[in-house]
Amino acid sequence: MTINYLIETRALTRRFGSQRAVDDLNLLVPAAGVYGFLGPNGAGKTTAIRMLLGLIRPNAGEVRLFGQSLNGNHRSLMRRVGALVEAPSLYPHLTGRENLEVTRRLLGSDRNLIELALATVKLTKDADRRVREYSLGMRQRLGLALALLNNPDLLILDEPTNGLDPAGIHEMRDLIRRLPDEFGVTVFLSSHLLGEVEQIATHIGIIHEGSLLFQGTLAELQSKQQTQLTFGVKQLDAATEFLMNTGWRVQRCDDLLNVSTKAPDDAVRINKLLVDRGLDVFHLAVSQRSLEDIFLSLTNGRPS
Amino acid sequence: MSLFRALHAELLKLKRTLAFRVVFVLPLLIAVLQFFVILRTKKYAPGFNLWQTHPTNSFQIWAVFMMPLLIALVTALLNGIEHSDKQWKHLFALPVPRYAVYFAKLMVAQGLILTSTLVLAVVTAIVGLAGMYLRPELANAGPVPYVWLAKQVAFIWLASWLIIAIHTWISMRWSGFPIALGAGIGGTFFALFAASAALGKYYPWLLPMNIFVEGRFATALLLGIGGGIVAALLGCFEFTRRDVN
Numbered sequence: 253m254t255i256n257y258l259i260e261t262r263a264l265t266r267r268f269g270s271q272r273a274v275d276d277l278n279l280l281v282p283a284a285g286v287y288g289f290l291g292p293n294g295a296g297k298t299t300a301i302r303m304l305l306g307l308i309r310p311n312a313g314e315v316r317l318f319g320q321s322l323n324g325n326h327r328s329l330m331r332r333v334g335a336l337v338e339a340p341s342l343y344p345h346l347t348g349r350e351n352l353e354v355t356r357r358l359l360g361s362d363r364n365l366i367e368l369a370l371a372t373v374k375l376t377k378d379a380d381r382r383v384r385e386y387s388l389g390m391r392q393r394l395g396l397a398l399a400l401l402n403n404p405d406l407l408i409l410d411e412p413t414n415g416l417d418p419a420g421i422h423e424m425r426d427l428i429r430r431l432p433d434e435f436g437v438t439v440f441l442s443s444h445l446l447g448e449v450e451q452i453a454t455h456i457g458i459i460h461e462g463s464l465l466f467q468g469t470l471a472e473l474q475s476k477q478q479t480q481l482t483f484g485v486k487q488l489d490a491a492t493e494f495l496m497n498t499g500w501r502v503q504r505c506d507d508l509l510n511v512s513t514k515a516p517d518d519a520v521r522i523n524k525l526l527v528d529r530g531l532d533v534f535h536l537a538v539s540q541r542s543l544e545d546i547f548l549s550l551t552n553g554r555p556s
Numbered sequence: 557m558s559l560f561r562a563l564h565a566e567l568l569k570l571k572r573t574l575a576f577r578v579v580f581v582l583p584l585l586i587a588v589l590q591f592f593v594i595l596r597t598k599k600y601a602p603g604f605n606l607w608q609t610h611p612t613n614s615f616q617i618w619a620v621f622m623m624p625l626l627i628a629l630v631t632a633l634l635n636g637i638e639h640s641d642k643q644w645k646h647l648f649a650l651p652v653p654r655y656a657v658y659f660a661k662l663m664v665a666q667g668l669i670l671t672s673t674l675v676l677a678v679v680t681a682i683v684g685l686a687g688m689y690l691r692p693e694l695a696n697a698g699p700v701p702y703v704w705l706a707k708q709v710a711f712i713w714l715a716s717w718l719i720i721a722i723h724t725w726i727s728m729r730w731s732g733f734p735i736a737l738g739a740g741i742g743g744t745f746f747a748l749f750a751a752s753a754a755l756g757k758y759y760p761w762l763l764p765m766n767i768f769v770e771g772r773f774a775t776a777l778l779l780g781i782g783g784g785i786v787a788a789l790l791g792c793f794e795f796t797r798r799d800v801n
Contacts, residue, residue, distance in 0.1 A: 305649040307800040330651035341646035343637055345572045357565040358652050360557075398646070 256319065258283050258406050258438050259304060264313035266299050273299040275462035277313070281440055281455070285432055288453030288470075289442040292551055296462040297442040298338065301410045304440075305335055317406070334404035334437075336412055340395020344384035348375055348394050351383055352401060359402050369397035372435075373427060389420030396427065400435070407431060409441045413448060421448070428452055446547045460551040476546050481511040481519045483526070484535025491531050498525065508535070516540070558653050562660035566634075570664070575633035579668045582626050583618070583676035587683045590614050594687035594694075606684055606697040612768065614680045615708050618673070619764035620751075621744060623712070624719055626672060628740020631665050631723040632733050639731035645800045654796040662724045662788055669720060670713050677705040708767070715763040715776045717784025719743070722760060725791030 259281035266274040274296045281287045291297050302308045304315055306326045315322040317329045342351050352366045370376045373393040383391065392412060399407055412428065413421045429452045431437050443449050449456060456473050458466040466473060484507065485491040491509060495502045500522065503510040511522060519538050526533050570576045590610060638644055647657055681700045688694045727736040743761035750756040751765070757772050758779060766776035 302645075302800070305645075307645055307648055309799065327651045327653060330649060333649070335646075335649045337645050337649065339642070341641050341643040343569060343643070344641065345637070346569070350568060350571065354565045354568050355646075355650065357561055357568065358647070358650055360561050402651070 256283055257281055257316075258318060259287075259440060260316040260319075261300075261304075262314045262316070264300065264303060264315060265311050266296075266303060266308065267311050272462050274303065274310075277459070277462070277464055278467075279457060279464065280467065281438070281457075283438050284436075285454035286428065286439040286441055286452050287455040287457065288449030289440060289457050289459065290446060290449050290547065291442075291444060291459035293444050295444075295459045295551070297444075297459060298410055299462075300459070301335075301337060301408060301440075301442060304408060305333070305337065306330070307337075331402060332405045333408060334399030334402060334406070335408040335410075336392075336395045336399045337408075337410045338414070340391055340398065342383045342391060342394060342398075345382065347380050347382050348386070348390075348397075349379040351394060352379075352397060355398050355401050361402055365401055365403060369400045372400060373397045374423075387420075389416050389423065392416060392420065392424060393427070396424075403435075404437055407437050407439045409439060411442055411444070413443070413445075425452055446544050450543055458547060458550055465550045473543060473546065475514070477514075477540060477543065479513050479516045479518070480539045481513060481522060482535070482537040482539070483509045483511065483522070483533060485509060485526060486532040486534065491526060494526070494529055494531070495522065558656040559659055562652060562656040563663060566660045566664045569637060573633060573637070575630050575668065578626065578629060578633075579672040580675055582622050583672055583679055586614055586617055586622060586676060587679035589617070590680070591683045591686065594683065595690060600691070600693050604694070606687055606694045607701050610684050610687070611677075611680050611701070611705060611708070614676060614683075615712060616765065616768055618676055619712050619715075619767065620747060620762070623669070623673070623716060623764055624744040624747070624761045625740055627665070627669055627716065627719050627723050628737050628743075630668050631720070631727040632736035632740075634661060634665055634668075635724070635727040635736075636731075636733060638728075648800050655792050658724075658728070658792045658795045659788070661728065662721065662791075665720050665724055666713075666717070669716060670709075673709045673713050677709045681705060711767045711773075711777060712764045715767050715780035717780050718760045718763060718787055721784045721787035721791060725787065725794070728791070728795060 257280050259279055261277050261279040264274055264277040265272065277300055289297055303310050306322055318332060320329060322329060343354065346354065349366065352369060356363065356366055370379050373396050375390065375393055375397060378390060383394065386394065396412065409428065413424050416424060425448065428439055428441065431439055441449070441453065450470070453470055455469055456466065457464055483491070488507060488509065492502055492504060495509070495511065501512045516538055519536060523533055523536055590613065594610065638647070648654060684700065688697055723736065723740065726739050730736065747759060747761040750759040750762055756762050757766060757775050760783065763776045763780045766772035
C-alpha cells in the first residue's frame with residue numbers, strides 16, 4: 253500500500269557556519285491528523301519549518317509537499333499551506349479584520365473566508381478592534397485565522413502556544429484539535445512541550461540537535477513505555493536465579509529485585525511464580541517509565 | 557495579477573500610518589515658509605512676477621532638501637511595519653511571488669512621493685494666489701502657471717526614482733530605522749558639497765534638484781528614470797533570493 257505523505261523531507265540539512273542546525277532530516281508526515289514535531293529549544297524545529305515553507309534554503313536535501321518538490325513549485329504548493337511561524341506577524345495599527353483583509357487581498361481569496369476564519373478562532377466580536385489592543389492569546393488566534401485564510405490542506409504551526417497563559421494554551425489546544433475533523437486539514441505542529449503534543453498529536457517526530465530521533469504514531473511511542481516491577485524477597489539469591497532462568501530481565505538493586513516488562517499485569521504472574529516456588533515476597537511496587545522519561549532520555553535531558 | 561493584488565494589500569496597510577500623513581505635512585511646511593517669505597519681503601522690484609520666482613523656490617527647497625528626506629522617511633516607515641512584527645516570514649510563506657511584494661512596495665513609495673509633490677504644487681499655487689491678494693504690488697502676476705507646475709512635478713518625480721529605488725532596497729534590507737534615515741540624511745548632506753562639483757550631475761540625491769540646473773536637466777531625467785529602473789531590478793534580485801530568519 254502506498255502512503256501519501258503531505259510532508260516528506262529527504263536528507264534535509266541546514267548549516268549556520270560550522271553548526272548543523274538541521275542534519276539529514278527525513279520527515280514523513282501522513283495526511284490527516286496532527287503531527288507533533290517535538291524537541292527541546294534549539295533542537296532545529298524552527299529551522300526545519302522555515303525550510304518547509306521556503307523561507308530559507310537547505311544546504312542539502314529536499315523538501316517535498318503533497319508529493320511535489322518545493323523547489324520550483326513554491327507558489328503552487330503554498331496555495332495549499334497555511335502557516336504560523338513563532339509569534340504571529342500582524343500589523344498592530346490595523347484591526348483584526350483589516351489584518352485578515354490584507355492577507356486575503358494578497359491571496360485573492362473569497363471575502364467570506366474572513367468571517368469563517370474569525371468565527372473559527374472566536375474573534376468575530378473583537379474583529380474591529382486594533383490589534384495593538386489585543387492580548388497575546390487573541391494575537392495568536394488571529395495568527396491562526398491568517399493561516400486558515402487560504403482554506404489550507406496543511407497547516408504548519410511553530411510553537412503556537414508559546415508565551416500563552418494556561419487558559420490561552422487550553423483554548424489554542426482545543427482549537428487545533430478541532431481542525432482536522434472540522435476542516436479536513438492536516439496539522440504539523442512544533443513544540444518543546446511533550447504534554448502539549450501528547451494531548452493532540454496522532455503522530456510524533458522527536459528532533460534533537462538537528463537529528464530526528466523518533467518518528468511514528470503516538471501508540472508506537474507509547475509502546476516504548478516500560479513498566480518496572482520491584483520485588484522484595486527474603487531469599488534474594490534464589491529468587492534472582494529463578495527469575496533469570498525463567499526468562500525475565502532482572503536487576504539487583506540493594507536488597508530488591510527490579511524486573512523490566514512491557515505489561516504491568518506481569519506483576520501478578522511473577523508474584524504467583526515466586527510464591528508457588530516457596531519464596532517469601534514482602535514488597536511489590538509497580539512503576540511506569542513515562543513518555544516524558546522517554547522523551548528526556550532520547551534528548552539527553554535527563555536519564556530516566 | 558499578483559502585483560495588482562500586492563498593491564491592493566499595500567494600500568490597506570497605509571491606513572492610519574505616519575507614512576501617509578507625512579506626505580501631506582511636509583509640503584505644507586514649505587508652503588508656510590514661502591507664505592511668510594512673500595509677506596515679509598519689504599519691497600518688490602517694479603515688474604516683479606511672482607510666478608517666475610516663487611514656485612521655483614518652493615520646488616528647489618523641496619528637491620534638494622525635503623524630498624530626499626521624505627523618501628528616506630516614507631520608505632523606512634513603509635518597510636518598518638514589515639520588520640517590526642517580522643512580517644516578511646508571513647509574506648514570503650504566502651503563494652505570492654516575492655517580486656510582486658517588492659514592486660508593490662516600490663510603487664506605493666513612488667505614489668506617495670508623487671502625491672506629496674503634487675500637494676506641494678497645489679499649496680504653492682494657493683500661497684501664490686494668497687500673496688497676490690495680500691500684496692497688491694504682486695497682483696499683476698497673471699494666472700497660475702498650471703502647466704508649468706504640472707511639468708515640474710513630473711520632472712522632479714521622475715528624477716527621484718533612483719533615490720526611491722535605493723531607499724526602498726535599504727529599508728527592506730535592514731530593519732533599523734536609523735540605517736534608513738541615516739542613509740537619507742547622509743545622502744542629502746553630501747548633496748550640499750556635490751552640488752558645485754562636476755560629478756554632482758550624477759549624484760543620486762541631487763538629481764531632482766538638477767532638473768533646475770542649466771545643462772543638467774537631461775542627465776537628471778535619464779539617470780533618475782534609467783538608474784531607478786536598474787536599481788529597482790537589482791534590489792528585487794537580491795530581495796527574491798534572501799533567506800528570512
